[in-house]
Amino acid sequence: MTLLEIRGVSKTFRTLRALDGVDIDVRAGTFHGLIGPNGSGKSTLLKAIAGAHFADSGAIRFEGREITRATPYERARAGLSLKFQITAVLPELSVYDNVLLATQSGGSLPRLLLSSSRRALDSEVSALLERFRLIDRADDLAGELSHGQQQWLEIAMALALRPKLLLLDEPTGGMSPEERHVTGELLQPIKAHCSLIIVEHDLHFIRDICDQLTVLDQGKVLDQGDVGTIQRSPKVQQVFTTRV
Amino acid sequence: MLSATGSELSTGSKDTQVTRGGGSSALRRVLPYVEAAVLALALAVPFVLSERTDLVTLATNVLILSLLAISFDLCWGLSGIMSFGQALFFGVAGYAIALVGRDLEFSELWATLPLAMLVGLLLSALFAAFLLLGRKPPTSIFVALGTLTGSYAAERLVSGWQYVGAGNGLSSVKLLKLGSYEFVEGTAFYFLALTVLLLVYAGARFLKQSQLGLVLAGMRQNEERLAFFGYRVQLFKALVFSLAGMVAGLGGALYSYHQGFIGPGNMGPGLSTTAVLYCLFGGSGTLIGPILGTATVEVLSYVLSDVDAIKPIWPVILGLILLGVVMFQPKGILGLLVSDRERIGSYGRRRPGK
Numbered sequence: 001m002t003l004l005e006i007r008g009v010s011k012t013f014r015t016l017r018a019l020d021g022v023d024i025d026v027r028a029g030t031f032h033g034l035i036g037p038n039g040s041g042k043s044t045l046l047k048a049i050a051g052a053h054f055a056d057s058g059a060i061r062f063e064g065r066e067i068t069r070a071t072p073y074e075r076a077r078a079g080l081s082l083k084f085q086i087t088a089v090l091p092e093l094s095v096y097d098n099v100l101l102a103t104q105s106g107g108s109l110p111r112l113l114l115s116s117s118r119r120a121l122d123s124e125v126s127a128l129l130e131r132f133r134l135i136d137r138a139d140d141l142a143g144e145l146s147h148g149q150q151q152w153l154e155i156a157m158a159l160a161l162r163p164k165l166l167l168l169d170e171p172t173g174g175m176s177p178e179e180r181h182v183t184g185e186l187l188q189p190i191k192a193h194c195s196l197i198i199v200e201h202d203l204h205f206i207r208d209i210c211d212q213l214t215v216l217d218q219g220k221v222l223d224q225g226d227v228g229t230i231q232r233s234p235k236v237q238q239v240f241t242t243r244v
Numbered sequence: 245m246l247s248a249t250g251s252e253l254s255t256g257s258k259d260t261q262v263t264r265g266g267g268s269s270a271l272r273r274v275l276p277y278v279e280a281a282v283l284a285l286a287l288a289v290p291f292v293l294s295e296r297t298d299l300v301t302l303a304t305n306v307l308i309l310s311l312l313a314i315s316f317d318l319c320w321g322l323s324g325i326m327s328f329g330q331a332l333f334f335g336v337a338g339y340a341i342a343l344v345g346r347d348l349e350f351s352e353l354w355a356t357l358p359l360a361m362l363v364g365l366l367l368s369a370l371f372a373a374f375l376l377l378g379r380k381p382p383t384s385i386f387v388a389l390g391t392l393t394g395s396y397a398a399e400r401l402v403s404g405w406q407y408v409g410a411g412n413g414l415s416s417v418k419l420l421k422l423g424s425y426e427f428v429e430g431t432a433f434y435f436l437a438l439t440v441l442l443l444v445y446a447g448a449r450f451l452k453q454s455q456l457g458l459v460l461a462g463m464r465q466n467e468e469r470l471a472f473f474g475y476r477v478q479l480f481k482a483l484v485f486s487l488a489g490m491v492a493g494l495g496g497a498l499y500s501y502h503q504g505f506i507g508p509g510n511m512g513p514g515l516s517t518t519a520v521l522y523c524l525f526g527g528s529g530t531l532i533g534p535i536l537g538t539a540t541v542e543v544l545s546y547v548l549s550d551v552d553a554i555k556p557i558w559p560v561i562l563g564l565i566l567l568g569v570v571m572f573q574p575k576g577i578l579g580l581l582v583s584d585r586e587r588i589g590s591y592g593r594r595r596p597g598k
């Protein structure tokens with residue numbers, strides 16, 4: 001079943017054509033990698049999917065529903081969740097409160113005012129912190145975490161929304177090889193209930209966790225398919241050997 | 245191909261060693277003690293100053309203006325909405341109850357104070373709809389200028405409107421009544437203002453410490469991030485802005501009854517900016533800080549204006565003191581005692597030993 005359909009999406013920043021007629025299908029239950037040289041449009045595409053900016057033309061459908069002009073709020077409510085490239089944890093709140101803030105986002109205004117879900121959500125927040133190896137830092141400020149731990153916190157927050165599709169923009173940026181390995185292990189179990197689109201420069205990482213890949217170059221889809229197909233693609237090899 | 249290029253494309257590793265704990269993590273609670281001390285002081289004032297009615301009047305004025313300061317703190321300190329127009333809601337509500345008293349001969353507490361709250365709420369909700377609920381999230385500058393303009397325009401409007409007394413304002417405002425009892429300046433009005441302030445403070449404190457308060461704390465730090473969590477950030481802002489307008493309206497009504505007067509200056513940028521100063525001087529985001537700020541600024545004004553040697557220049561001296569605090573102690577006088585961690589708040593369970 002197709003979860004996300006992207007049809008002819010284009011985006012121009014002044015004179016720069018960042019995306020040029022991109023077509024991608026993401027199936028439910030798959031991990032989909034977006035790769036390509038710097039400036040190929042990967043992050044722009046991810047942001048267009050999440051609603052950080054709108055596509056100039058084309059259509060984006062999520063579970064068959066048109067979301068091309070939907071606000072980030074509407075997309076989040078529909079089941080899309082984005083982890084930013086630059087970590088955007090809330091540094092002056094505790095690690096626990098960061099995850100609680102994400103977890104409680106589905107609550108109504110009266111419930112939030114009466115704090116009626118705080119206790120009920122505790123086990124969910126604690127489980128996420130445990131899973132992402134942050135439980136010992138739960139009471140520390142998010143701004144005090146190491147860069148790698150902030151990335152994990154970001155992923156935990158994105159997952160706290162119980163999304164159907166998680167969008168990860170360079171989740172291992174700035175991480176040590178060991179942390180990257182752990183990140184891969186942390187992401188694998190979510191496949192049972194959530195699809196993933198991931199932008200990542202670390203191709204080892206991408207190869208290990210993704211089922212499908214789309215290669216972007218100069219805002220266009222150069223090639224797409226499973227990992228084996230992309231590894232053998234002459235077009236892709238040419239781009240990566242000449243321009244990366 | 246992927247394996248050949250992967251290592252070259254990977255970013256370098258970073259040191260991930262972290263130090264545990266840290267000063268900012270240790271939550272040292274000071275605010276409850278400050279709150280208790282302020283409450284004790286507020287309860288003692290009428291008894292200690294019973295011989296000096298002028299000082300009881302000053303203290304009552306501090307309590308009433310504290311409502312305006314809390315109104316601004318709800319906007320800025322808790323939610324990151326820079327409003328330079330809180331006096332607008334204060335003044336319009338003050339005018340509304342003065343007109344009800346003059347034209348309808350009515351000033352019953354049980355109806356006029358809720359009316360003032362309603363006026364403040366509806367007017368601020370109207371402003372929120374224009375300033376905050378557009379398709380694109382507004383910038384802080386846009387909101388600051390929008391509220392400032394509203395405050396200025398309202399001041400100019402009433403200054404030229406004969407029905408509301410034009411530049412002279414409305415004087416001889418009918419006394420606030422509860423049945424046959426009339427609240428005149430003095431201890432009874434003081435305790436009425438204190439009761440109202442305590443109720444508003446308790447409500448604001450409840451809001452700050454609730455899960456909604458966590459949303460506001462997050463919104464103040466990074467509202468874009470909150471939108472991606474699925475929060476309707478602008479709606480939350482509009483809600484807090486409207487509640488703050490309601491609190492300002494309540495303050496305006498009490499001010500009008502207490503002073504027996506309301507004028508254009510009570511809704512203009514001058515008083516709006518003073519509310520900002522009360523809050524910054526005391527310590528924004530703490531709720532009790534703005535009350536301390538109001539008390540300090542008003543008492544300083546009273547004392548300085550009464551000293552013969554500096555009578556002609558006391559506003560300059562007050563201005564320099566305010567400037568000094570805002571420049572060199574931007575977290576206000578409470579910032580000397582209260583940590584950022586406590587000011588912002590902690591919402592989840594603390595787990596010692598984990």
